[in-house]
Amino acid sequence: MAKRTNPKVDFPSDDKRWKILNATMKRNGYEGHALIETLHTAQDSFGYLDGDVLAFVAKYLNVSKSKVYGVATFYHYFNLKPPGKHTCVICTGTACYIKGADQLIHDIEDKYKINLGGTTLDGELSVMETRCIGACSLAPAVVLDGEIIGNVEENDLLKTLSGWMV
Secondary structure: HHHHHHOOOOOOOOOOHHHHHHHHHOOOOOHHHHHHHEEEEEHHOOOOOOOHHHHHHHHHHOOHHHHHHHHHHOOOOOOOOOOOEEEEEOOOOOOHHHHHHHHHHHHHHHHHHOOOOOOOOOOOOOOOOOOOOOHHHHOOOOOOOOOEEEEOOHHHHHHHHHHHOO
């Protein structure tokens, strides 16, 4: 299958992250099959996927905006809002759930007055869930700022999160 002709790309700004995003699309011939890889690059570069990013990807991969939005909202990895300064991702896979992930979620929601997928008003903490991080032997497990922590106890988690708050 022949690759599409490289389009003339109009970047939304001089921000170098647009060029990083474009490099991923160019490497894949601006083909729609590169949608997930492109969204990963966008998320890694911008920290989240806003409307401008989604529209840019749709335009240059020649896929509908609704398809790009559908993929971005289907996968838990992608965020449509800026994340907090710190992130807490709670595994809700079967092993973690049985070992108390639901209580961890309840405690965080109660203490910080946010729901899963939310960010505290001060922008310090985002709390998310994922179905499985592959650390079942460490259940319940959480990912704190990218680091997997296993055998998490409620008081220890709340103490760590409190230390992050300004």
